[in-house]
Amino acid sequence: MINIFSNLFNRNNDPKSIISFDVIESIYGYLYHESNSIEFKMKGIYDSVLVNLYSFPYSLDHEEGREEIKKAGFNNAYEVLNELYKKIDIGALSEETMQQGLEYDFIHIQFYSEPGPETKKYLKRVINNFIIFFCCTNSLETNDFKILYSSTHFLDYTKGLLDTEKLDIDNPKTETQQIGIKDFKKVLQGICQYLDLEIPETVELPSTENLLANEEATEADFEEFIKLVSRGNIEEKELKKQSKKLFKNYKKEAKEYHSIVEDHFAFFESIDAWNSDWKFDPEDAEYFISDLIGEDFTFEYPEETYSHELFPYIQSELERSNLELLTYETYGDNYLFFVANKDEVERILELSELTKIEVNQL
Known part of the structure; x- marks a missing residue:
């Protein structure tokens, strides 16, 4: 065992930093x-x-x-x-x-x-x-x-x-x-x-929240997930119905649930998503994203730029409207794109982990 001794001098111990x-x-x-x-x-x-x-x-x-x-x-x-x-x-x-x-x-x-x-x-x-x-x-x-x-x-x-x-x-x-x-x-x-270790009061905490993930998702988690990925564009009755269905499937065995998750994509595509092959043109992106956000969307990009190489240019333009393009993990060679409010992306990713409906940033 090393001999730990809290010397007050000449050590790497910034009292404000958690890396101390x-x-x-x-x-x-x-x-x-x-x-x-x-x-x-x-x-x-x-x-x-x-x-x-x-x-x-x-x-x-x-x-x-x-x-x-x-x-x-x-x-x-x-x-x-x-x-x-x-x-x-x-x-x-x-x-x-x-x-x-x-x-x-x-x-x-x-x-x-x-x-x-x-x-x-x-x-x-x-x-x-x-x-x-x-x-x-x-x-x-x-x-x-x-x-x-x-x-x-x-x-x-x-x-x-x-x-x-x-x-x-x-x-x-x-x-x-x-x-x-x-x-x-x-x-x-x-x-x-x-x-359950005490952090010194002098430390400036990176987060004011409880950072530990919940072990199990709840029906409310699925409801929140659907609200966020649809940016609220779903009827309350349909929201309740689908969140109940997703939660019911979630409670099934892990192997069975993995195959069930693939069936969820039809629902997510119906509420606000663009199902695309792995190869797409800039014009495709402009057309479908315009449809997703309900307004004309255009972006600048270098000539002869296609598919995933377009992502940085798409994201830069969407960021002007506080939006971000994401995709569900389809476990295949296609994308299922959707647009989210940028300040809600972190929560979407947290709920993705919890609900096992994988979402990827681009």
């Missing part, structure tokens, strides 16, 4: 004393948040880990650790220290974020890996931490660690890092809520 030693130390304490692995769902975060406490050398001390270390060109886990320490300016372990067989803990927090405009052309979501190492800053006691970051999947865990780079929370290098850091702040708040 006091918050991360409390998470570490739970992982060390209670459970070294947690998984939970949060509002606004796709899929589960994974939080694990690992250590050198023991977390790599198995056949697969030893093969990964050898393939990476190292003799043991401590050499891998020293390579990581170089990235974050932590002093290397001496040969004598390695021989003592001491344990060096680190926290791995993993979750998905929405990609930025450029990345969105290729990926629906980006994975974030925050690797947190504790250290000493002008102190003999552990009073600080450093973070390594990666936005790739760790198929080979040792290689995944070695491919990470030092993260400067205040100066992200890329848009992906910037989005990941913004979500990381919410995730830390969500972890504290999930584990």
Whole structure:
């Protein structure tokens, strides 16, 4: 176990930031004393948040880990650790220290974020890996931490660690890092809520809401979802009828519900959607979006631009009216587009997760 000591000086502990030693130390304490692995769902975060406490050398001390270390060109886990320490300016372990067989803990927090405009052309979501190492800053006691970051999947865990780079929370290098850091702040708040850990009063919370996702959807959730994706363009009687039907289907077994979800699309297309092949022209977009929003819609785009390459130009024009184009996940090679009020998109995505009717941003 590392020796955690709250030194008031020379440590990474901005009292206003949730990315601080006091918050991360409390998470570490739970992982060390209670459970070294947690998984939970949060509002606004796709899929589960994974939080694990690992250590050198023991977390790599198995056949697969030893093969990964050898393939990476190292003799043991401590050499891998020293390579990581170089990235974050932590002093290397001496040969004598390695021989003592001491344990060096680190926290791995993993979750998905929405990609930025450029990345969105290729990926629906980006994975974030925050690797947190504790250290000493002008102190003999552990009073600080450093973070390594990666936005790739760790198929080979040792290689995944070695491919990470030092993260400067205040100066992200890329848009992906910037989005990941913004979500990381919410995730830390969500972890504290999930584990019932106290957050210092000085911390400026990323959200005033309860960030934990509800385990089960309710009929009211389906009703709210339909209202939002239709922008209120549905009769109250039909709204009640359809939300009751969707909720009834939702309560069926998972395998059966997955096939039922595909049948929902006829209803969503009827209330306000454009069913398109994966390949479409700008003129198609202008015609159908005009129909969806009830007014003439035109947008500027470069010549010889088609299909998904049109999305940034469509979104820029819709944004002028506080609107955004989204699509239901049809599990096929077609889109089922709809237009939503931009300030309601985050809630639509939360309800999408809850109701299992998947919606994708473009």
